[in-house]
Amino acid sequence: MILKSQRWNSLFLILPALIVFIVFFxxxxxxxxxxxxxxxxxxxxWTLNNYFHMFKDSFVLExxxxxxxxxxxxxxxxxxxxxxxxxxxxxxxxxxRAFYTMLILSPxxxxxxxxxxxxxxxxxxxxxxxxxxxxFGLISEPVKLLFNETSVVIGLTHIHLPHVIIALLTALxxxxxxxxxxxxxxxxxPWQTFWRVTFPLSMPGxxxxxLLAFSLxxxxxxxxxxxxxxxxxxxxxxxxxxxxGLFNWPFGATLSLLLLFISTGIVAFYQKMSKGQGxxxxx
Amino acid sequence: MGSSKTMTAIGWAILLFIVVPVAVVIPISLTDTGYMxxxxxxxxxxxxxxLMRRREWSEALWLSLRLGLTVxxxxxxxxxxxxxxxxxxxxxFTDAFSVFFLLxxxxxxxxxxxxxxxxxxxxxxIGSFWGLVLAHLIITVPFAVRMVGAGIGDLxxxxxxxxxxxGATPVKAFRSVTVPLLMxxxxxxxxxxxxxxxxxxxxxxxxxxxxxxxxxxxxxxxxEEIADPLVAAVSTIMIIVxxxxxxxxxxxxGIEKAFGGQxxxxxx
Numbered sequence: 001m002i003l004k005s006q007r008w009n010s011l012f013l014i015l016p017a018l019i020v021f022i023v024f025f026x027x028x029x030x031x032x033x034x035x036x037x038x039x040x041x042x043x044x045x046w047t048l049n050n051y052f053h054m055f056k057d058s059f060v061l062e063x064x065x066x067x068x069x070x071x072x073x074x075x076x077x078x079x080x081x082x083x084x085x086x087x088x089x090x091x092x093x094x095x096x097r098a099f100y101t102m103l104i105l106s107p108x109x110x111x112x113x114x115x116x117x118x119x120x121x122x123x124x125x126x127x128x129x130x131x132x133x134x135x136f137g138l139i140s141e142p143v144k145l146l147f148n149e150t151s152v153v154i155g156l157t158h159i160h161l162p163h164v165i166i167a168l169l170t171a172l173x174x175x176x177x178x179x180x181x182x183x184x185x186x187x188x189x190p191w192q193t194f195w196r197v198t199f200p201l202s203m204p205g206x207x208x209x210x211l212l213a214f215s216l217x218x219x220x221x222x223x224x225x226x227x228x229x230x231x232x233x234x235x236x237x238x239x240x241x242x243x244x245g246l247f248n249w250p251f252g253a254t255l256s257l258l259l260l261f262i263s264t265g266i267v268a269f270y271q272k273m274s275k276g277q278g279x280x281x282x283x
Numbered sequence: 284m285g286s287s288k289t290m291t292a293i294g295w296a297i298l299l300f301i302v303v304p305v306a307v308v309i310p311i312s313l314t315d316t317g318y319m320x321x322x323x324x325x326x327x328x329x330x331x332x333x334l335m336r337r338r339e340w341s342e343a344l345w346l347s348l349r350l351g352l353t354v355x356x357x358x359x360x361x362x363x364x365x366x367x368x369x370x371x372x373x374x375x376f377t378d379a380f381s382v383f384f385l386l387x388x389x390x391x392x393x394x395x396x397x398x399x400x401x402x403x404x405x406x407x408x409i410g411s412f413w414g415l416v417l418a419h420l421i422i423t424v425p426f427a428v429r430m431v432g433a434g435i436g437d438l439x440x441x442x443x444x445x446x447x448x449x450g451a452t453p454v455k456a457f458r459s460v461t462v463p464l465l466m467x468x469x470x471x472x473x474x475x476x477x478x479x480x481x482x483x484x485x486x487x488x489x490x491x492x493x494x495x496x497x498x499x500x501x502x503x504x505x506x507e508e509i510a511d512p513l514v515a516a517v518s519t520i521m522i523i524v525x526x527x528x529x530x531x532x533x534x535x536x537g538i539e540k541a542f543g544g545q546x547x548x549x550x551x
Contacts, residue, residue: 010367010368010376011376012368013365014364017361017362017364017365017424018380020420020421021421024399024402024417025386025387025421028398028399028401031398031405032401032402041401081297084294085297087294088290088293088294089294091290098539100298101538101539102529102533103298103301104298105539105541105542106302106305106526106529107305108542109478109482109528110305110482110521110525111481111502111521112482112484113502113503114305114308114502114521115304116506117308117502117506117514117515117518118306118307118518119304120506121307121308121311122303122307124510158301158304161297161300162542166542219391219392219393219394220391221485222484222485222488236391236392237393239393239394239397240396240397240488243396243397243400243401249401252397253397253401256393256398263391264390267389
């Protein structure tokens with residue numbers, strides 16, 4: 001039972017934050033949406049031209065397809081890399097679990113610019129990977145690893161891997177370990193147990209982790225800009241360029257709404273499909 | 284699947300893949316050469332000395348520290364108020380407002396960046412310290428709510444009631460029962476919101492002007508032109524700051540709980 005006055009007291013506490021959020025979060029988002037229907041920044045008229053322009057522009061289409069492809073590939077790689085490590089963590093003692101988790105999550109507190117720079121060092125022509133390959137005689141001269149699609153995919157896979165591991169672990173922890181032992185005691189070989197018990201049960205984690213990686217990769221532009229070089233553009237970078245570089249705010253606003261739609265829309269769709277379960281994963 | 288030794292080896296290889304690209308900047312920052320040699324020859328602190336002597340870098344570091352501390356203080360205060368207002372006694376607005384305050388976490392940094400840029404330009408907040416503070420608040424308050432809120436979830440309301448039934452005034456019951464129980468969440472939130480602001484790049488990139496350049500933006504701009512061991516020295520400093528923050532979080536709510544929601548810390 002809550003007294004009415006207590007409810008009002010509660011709402012009074014959130015008032016400062018509410019004002020800040022309405023003015024500086026809702027305000028900008030509404031203004032952004034309005035801008036996308038304006039012919040120019042200063043005009044009062046309404047138009048759909050920005051949207052027509054966006055859908056007709058073959059360069060925009062090319063960038064969107066590239067970003068979707070990059071995000072899909074890196075999300076796929078993330079699942080492949082996350083799975084074995086998640087299994088190792090699942091089967092280790094509590095002490096090791098804590099150690100592994102710490103090691104996996106720590107890079108998330110280091111700025112993305114530092115992590116991108118780390119990959120520059122590793123992938124550069126005179127960098128670590130080229131040196132190792134040359135040392136073992138696998139290549140005779142440095143190969144170009146940096147400033148192309150490969151380096152962007154590697155970088156995106158790397159920065160989102162911790163999130164996917166945690167998503168998988170959440171699913172694996174909630175699995176009843178007795179199911180695996182039951183399968184084994186009924187004569188299943190370890191790989192049979194894996195493919196017919198463990199993996200199907202971890203599907204929600206695979207899906208939510210993969211979608212998360214996809215949506216995070218769709219929205220990133222700092223790492224693709226650093227590791228892809230100046231000419232390699234992703235959707236978010238295009239929105240940045242239009243707004244900051246070319247001052248074409250209405251078109252920049254339209255592009256960022258497209259980005260919002262693709263990156264968040266897909267996740268929202270998934271959540272609708274798998275009611276309730278995805279909600280926790282996002283918040 | 285396979286022997287457990289093979290699995291562990293594969294697991295460690297993947298762990299190295301996660302950690303090495305971050306750790307590699309530390310040896311590079313200590314190189315005695317003028318370029319990024321790895322593996323390297325001798326040790327030297329020359330790049331740290333160069334860094335100290337360049338005013339634009341110390342200004343960027345100072346700005347990021349001030350920004351981080353201001354954001355941490357304000358964000359944790361707002362987050363604590365929200366958590367108390369929404370979760371201490373759940374009411375019919377709890378769910379709706381929870382979603383609203385967590386919403387910025389779900390938006391791409393570039394979308395928030397464009398929106399904040401065009402909006403704040405009209406208000407004349409671009410190029411001001413407080414413009415950056417407000418933008419960072421929108422990004423960090425969700426973390427603060429979650430971290431302090433997690434503590435309130437564990438908090439037994441009956442403890443405060445018991446204190447009051449034993450004669451404590453509501454204010455005293457709050458101060459001597461609720462606050463100490465919330466403290467770990469508040470400290471973790473202060474640490475986490477600080478590092479989120481200190482690391483923030485995507486949104487800051489839209490809002491910074493030549494006179495107002497936070498450290499990550501400065502690094503990003505520098506990297507676009509030259510990549511020398513100087514950036515490695517700055518990176519190492521940022522890693523040390525992150526390590527301190529990790530220590531604080533590990534000792535309060537635990538690093539795993541801090542990342543309970545998966546979208547945390549991923550804004551670029």
